[in-house]
Amino acid sequence: MITATDLELRAGARTLVSAPGPALRIQAGDRIGLVGRNGAGKTTTMRVLAGEGEPYAGAILRSGELGYLPQDPREGDLTISAKDRVLSARGLDVLLRDMEKQQVVMAEVVGAAEQDRAVRRYGVLEDEFSNLGGYSAESEAARICNNLGLDDRVLAQQLQTLSGGQRRRVELGRILFAASDGSGGRSGTMLLLDEPTNHLDADSITWLRGFLQTHEGGLVVISHDVDLLADVVNRVWFLDAVRGEVDVYNMTWKRxxxxxxxxxxxxxxxxxxxxxxxxxxxxxxxxxxxxxxxxxxxxxxxxxxxxxxxGLDEVRVSDKVARIRFPEPAPCGKTPLMAEGLTKVYGSLEIFSGVDLAIDKGSRVVVLGFNGAGKTTLLRLLAGTEKPDSGRLVPGHGLKLGYFAQEHETLDHSATVWENIRHAAPDGGDQQLRSLLGAFLFTGDQLDQPAGTLSGGEKTRLALAGLVSSAANVLLLDEPTNNLDPVSREQVLDALRSYAGAVVLVTHDPGAVEALEPERVILLPDGNEDHWSADYIEIVQLA
The missing domain is CATH 1.10.287 (Helix Hairpins)
Structure with a gap:
C-alpha cells in the first residue's frame, strides 16, 4: 500500500500538487489512471510516489513490493544481457551464473571430498533457484518478454546493443516479471507505470491491457492511450493544472x-x-x-x-496549446545531405551495413524496420552524434540539421530551460527567445527550471522549441509525438504538414506518417529504398 498525506509538490515557485490529508492512497485492487495536461505534474507525482523524488511537504508511507517504470530510461550496467536484466527482478540472474560456475567446479575438482563439497554447494544453489520459481520462472520471464516483442535473439544481446525502445521494453518486462507468478500477479506488488505503451506494437499493447486487467496488486498508470485507460482503470486521479489540486474519482474511465x-x-x-x-x-x-x-x-x-x-473553486480554463510552427528553412542546395556505405556494429552484432541515401531539398522520408533494425542508430549517424564503423556522411551546400532525439539526448538535463534554448540559438535575442518559449508554454519561473525535472511532454516541447529556433533545412525526427497529450500531438502534426524543409522520420505513430505525406521509405537493416505507398502504413505500428 502507498499513502500520501498532506502532499505538496512544487516546480520552483509553482505549486503542482496540493493534496491535503490522506487523499492519495493506493491499495491492492486499485487500478488508477493518473491524468492531466502536459506539465500538470503527473510524472513528478509518480516519481515521488515511487520514492525517487522528495515532496515539498507531506509524508509518503509505502509497504510491500513496488515496480516503477519511469518515462526516461534508467542508466545502469549496459554490458549485461537483456535476459539477465529481466531475471534480476527476482535475483535469478545471479543464481544462474553461480550455478554455471559451480558446474565448472564440479567438472574440474579431483578427490572425493572436494567433489562432495562442490555437489553440496550446487545443491544449495539449485534449491534456492527452485524456491524462486526455477526454470518455470525463467520460462515465464521469456513469455512476458516475447509478448512485449522481445524474442530470444534480443534477450541474448547486451543492453548497450539495443535501441532505446528495446531497453525500455526490457525494463517493462523486468517489472512485470517481478509482479507475476504466472497466474496474473501478486497482491503485494504496486505497479507505477509512466507511459508503458511507448515503443509497443499493437499486439503488445493488447497483451499488456490483459495483464494489467488481471493484476491483483495496486496500479497507477500515466498513459495517453485512451483505450488502455478505458479497459484497465477503476479509479482516476485528475491533476488540475489550474488549481494545483488532485480530483479523485472512484469510478471507471467512461464514468x-x-x-x-x-x-x-x-x-x-x-x-x-x-x-x-x-x-x-x-x-x-x-x-x-x-x-x-x-x-x-x-x-x-x-x-x-x-x-x-x-470562496469559489477557480474555473478550469481551456488548456493552453503550444503554438508550434517551423520557420522557413535556411537556403540549401539540391541535395543537402547524403550518406555512403554507412555501417554500424556493436561488438559482434552488426546493426546494418552499406546503407546509402540521399536527402533532397524538401523531401519527406520515413525510416521503417522492426525494433532493433537500427532506425534510431541511423538517425544518430546522420545527426553526427555517433560515428559509423565504415562509410561517410556527405553534407551538401548550405546544410543545416535539426535533430529531435527519442530520449531527449540533445537536451542538457542539468541546465535550465533558458540555458537550453540559449545553447540551441546562441545568436537569438533575449526577447525573441522568451517569446518563442512562451509559444511553447514555458513562462516565468519555468525558465529557471532544470530540464531534467520536466515531464516527458515538456521535454518534447523544449526540444521542439530548439528545432524551431534553428531554421534547419533538414529535420531528423525520432518519435516526435511520444509523451504528448492529444492536443499537443495535433500541433506537432500540423507543424509537420506545413514545414517546407526535408524530413527524415522514425515513428510508431501512423498519424505522424500520414501528416508527413512521405515520398520515400528506407527499409532497415538492408537499407533498401522504395516509393511510399499506403501498403507500408500497416508496418508502422509493427516496426
Whole structure:
C-alpha cells in the first residue's frame, strides 16, 4: 500500500500538487489512471510516489513490493544481457551464473571430498533457484518478454546493443516479471507505470491491457492511450493544472469522463452566479460610498463581494496549446545531405551495413524496420552524434540539421530551460527567445527550471522549441509525438504538414506518417529504398 498525506509538490515557485490529508492512497485492487495536461505534474507525482523524488511537504508511507517504470530510461550496467536484466527482478540472474560456475567446479575438482563439497554447494544453489520459481520462472520471464516483442535473439544481446525502445521494453518486462507468478500477479506488488505503451506494437499493447486487467496488486498508470485507460482503470486521479489540486474519482474511465464534464459545468455555473451577485454588491457599494454616512456599510458590502468570489473553486480554463510552427528553412542546395556505405556494429552484432541515401531539398522520408533494425542508430549517424564503423556522411551546400532525439539526448538535463534554448540559438535575442518559449508554454519561473525535472511532454516541447529556433533545412525526427497529450500531438502534426524543409522520420505513430505525406521509405537493416505507398502504413505500428 502507498499513502500520501498532506502532499505538496512544487516546480520552483509553482505549486503542482496540493493534496491535503490522506487523499492519495493506493491499495491492492486499485487500478488508477493518473491524468492531466502536459506539465500538470503527473510524472513528478509518480516519481515521488515511487520514492525517487522528495515532496515539498507531506509524508509518503509505502509497504510491500513496488515496480516503477519511469518515462526516461534508467542508466545502469549496459554490458549485461537483456535476459539477465529481466531475471534480476527476482535475483535469478545471479543464481544462474553461480550455478554455471559451480558446474565448472564440479567438472574440474579431483578427490572425493572436494567433489562432495562442490555437489553440496550446487545443491544449495539449485534449491534456492527452485524456491524462486526455477526454470518455470525463467520460462515465464521469456513469455512476458516475447509478448512485449522481445524474442530470444534480443534477450541474448547486451543492453548497450539495443535501441532505446528495446531497453525500455526490457525494463517493462523486468517489472512485470517481478509482479507475476504466472497466474496474473501478486497482491503485494504496486505497479507505477509512466507511459508503458511507448515503443509497443499493437499486439503488445493488447497483451499488456490483459495483464494489467488481471493484476491483483495496486496500479497507477500515466498513459495517453485512451483505450488502455478505458479497459484497465477503476479509479482516476485528475491533476488540475489550474488549481494545483488532485480530483479523485472512484469510478471507471467512461464514468469519469461524464463526471468530469458535469463538475466543470457546475463550477462554471457557480462562478457565473457568484460574479453576478458580486457585481450587484459592488455596484451598490459604489453608490453608497459616495455618502459619508454609508461609507462603512459600503466597505463591508465590497468585502462581501470579494469574499464571495474568493470562496469559489477557480474555473478550469481551456488548456493552453503550444503554438508550434517551423520557420522557413535556411537556403540549401539540391541535395543537402547524403550518406555512403554507412555501417554500424556493436561488438559482434552488426546493426546494418552499406546503407546509402540521399536527402533532397524538401523531401519527406520515413525510416521503417522492426525494433532493433537500427532506425534510431541511423538517425544518430546522420545527426553526427555517433560515428559509423565504415562509410561517410556527405553534407551538401548550405546544410543545416535539426535533430529531435527519442530520449531527449540533445537536451542538457542539468541546465535550465533558458540555458537550453540559449545553447540551441546562441545568436537569438533575449526577447525573441522568451517569446518563442512562451509559444511553447514555458513562462516565468519555468525558465529557471532544470530540464531534467520536466515531464516527458515538456521535454518534447523544449526540444521542439530548439528545432524551431534553428531554421534547419533538414529535420531528423525520432518519435516526435511520444509523451504528448492529444492536443499537443495535433500541433506537432500540423507543424509537420506545413514545414517546407526535408524530413527524415522514425515513428510508431501512423498519424505522424500520414501528416508527413512521405515520398520515400528506407527499409532497415538492408537499407533498401522504395516509393511510399499506403501498403507500408500497416508496418508502422509493427516496426
Amino acid at each position: 469519469y469522463l461524464d463526471a468530469r464534464s458535469t463538475d466543470e459545468q457546475r463550477r462554471r455555473r457557480e462562478r457565473a452566479n457568484a460574479e453576478k451577485k458580486a457585481g450587484v454588491l459592488k455596484a451598490q457599494a459604489a453608490k453608497m460610498g459616495a455618502k459619508a454616512t454609508k461609507a462603512v456599510a459600503a466597505q463591508n458590502m465590497a468585502k462581501r463581494a470579494d469574499k464571495l468570489l474568493a
